[in-house]
Ligand code: ADP
């Protein structure tokens with residue numbers, strides 16, 4: 001496409017892609033061969049995209065900075081003028097605030113891509129197999145409670161599928177946004193799940209990013225034995241091991257580099273599944289409170305899914321320009337505000 005695409009939607013791509021920027025960037029290609037057309041294909045095909053633009057490799061952000069910059073600054077509500085801070089040291093195991101019966105589970109995930117490989121939007125079969133091999137080798141060295149095994153998606157048994165799906169640890173073929181971005185190519189080759197023996201830690205390989213590293217605790221009884229700091233510290237230990245064994249794509253200002261600009265920086269989405277019986281009635285008010293604390297609301301089965309049985313996914317929206325710990329604190333503060341309003345908890 002060499003002429004400016006007309007769009008009528010609310011995506012950040014639509015807001016910032018002017019004919020001037022389009023014409024300046026349209027014939028550029030990264031060294032691995034990623035173009036503006038590829039970056040915006042998903043946004044153009046899906047008018048209801050929130051962001052609408054993906055990176056194909058680490059270089060995409062710099063080469064197409066004219067369009068990525070305003071998108072990133074608006075999404076993360078920052079200006080890109082400082083070194084991205086990072087702090088993945090363990091946290092004090094303090095009582096979790098808020099401790100609520102409404103919380104069903106805590107989940108924190110971190111997105112990472114390996115240096116020197118194209119990202120999932122652009123990678124070929126060789127890249128995908130290479131990422132899988134390097135990641136699995138590193139993961140199989142994990143010890144203690146992080147010790148686990150790797151199952152390629154194509155080799156999952158029916159019962160493994162059922163178990164992992166019930167635990168919210170399964171991933172499937174990406175939705176239409178990822179489909180249009182090219183992330184589902186040659187599905188499910190070289191995609192798989194590393195899962196710890198206790199199923200509290202998992203790594204998705206070759207989903208939207210090379211790695212999605214997940215720590216997940218269901219509450220249940222006794223409720224006080226789990227909490228966001230435990231979930232976080234497990235993840236921090238895993239990350240320290242992975243940092244030593246793998247080289248991640250990173251930029252001083254943009255932090256860890258991810259397929260979608262919404263995940264730049266920490267790559268961290270820290271959230272809870274929380275049961276809010278008042279959600280349908282008070283959706284507008286709950287969303288306003290969430291917005292005030294820079295939190296995001298998703299459906300029970302992930303982004304752009306329905307809310308089932310009043311179980312809502314609430315997580316931090318900003319990931320760039322703040323530390324991992326700040327992501328957690330933001331979540332806790334916002335949750336306290338939501339839980340303080342008894343209309344919402346029913
Ligand atoms: P992400 O992009 O962060 O991986 P998605 O919105 O794509 O998240 O959802 C991925 C999966 O994670 C879905 O199956 C969703 O149900 C599950 N999930 C998200 N938050 C939680 C949580 N707090 N507890 C349990 N499962 C969760």
Ligand code: MG
Pocket residue numbers: 208302303
């Ligand atoms: Mg996702």
